[in-house]
Amino acid sequence: MSLSPTRHNGVMKKALIIKTDGSLPTIREIPSQEATYQVIKDTVASPHGDWFDCVRGESYHCYVNDTGIIDGLPLNPIASILFGKVICGDVILFGSYSPKGEYDGDEWDIPEWVVLNVRSAFLLWKTNADARAVLAE
Numbered sequence: 264m265s266l267s268p269t270r271h272n273g274v275m276k277k278a279l280i281i282k283t284d285g286s287l288p289t290i291r292e293i294p295s296q297e298a299t300y301q302v303i304k305d306t307v308a309s310p311h312g313d314w315f316d317c318v319r320g321e322s323y324h325c326y327v328n329d330t331g332i333i334d335g336l337p338l339n340p341i342a343s344i345l346f347g348k349v350i351c352g353d354v355i356l357f358g359s360y361s362p363k364g365e366y367d368g369d370e371w372d373i374p375e376w377v378v379l380n381v382r383s384a385f386l387l388w389k390t391n392a393d394a395r396a397v398l399a400e
Contacts, residue, residue: 277372279356279381280306281325283337285389288381290373291355299370306355318346323377324359328352341385356381 275292276299282288293302303326307315314329328336331351342350356377357370 276357276370278302278370279373279378280353281339281341281356281381281385282353283339283351285392288341288378288385290378303355306353318342318348318350318354319359320346322359322374323356325350325354325356327354340388341381344384344388345381 275294278291278293280289280291291302293299303315307326307328315326316329318325318327325342325346327342327350328334332349334352336352339350339352339354342354356373358373358377359371360366361369361371
């Protein structure tokens with residue numbers, strides 16, 4: 264897997280979507296800065312409005328449904344582990360640093376190491392969840 268750095272001249276940027284449906288976290292290419300808002304909104308916005316919030320990590324950040332807990336959305340165990348707090352609903356992750364290593368408050372490509380770590384955590388969680396289901400039968 265290769266993630267090339269995003270340039271803001273209309274070049275695709277890469278984000279990682281972590282869903283609560285048990286599917287493998289997936290890379291989503293976003294065609295432009297203008298499309299970023301719409302993709303975030305479509306991924307995480309509340310059915311009651313366009314309310315979403317940003318949760319920051321050290322080298323990456325994600326957008327979450329602002330009322331996910333109140334609305335009773337399912338727990339997102341991978342995002343919760345990643346950020347150390349309860350997160351409910353689907354999330355979309357972006358890198359926080361430009362290719363020059365500058366933090367400018369913008370969305371950048373999700374770093375490859377974050378993708379690998381998230382997918383590894385997902386596979387561990389999924390394996391354990393499947394094992395618990397079998398044992399519960």
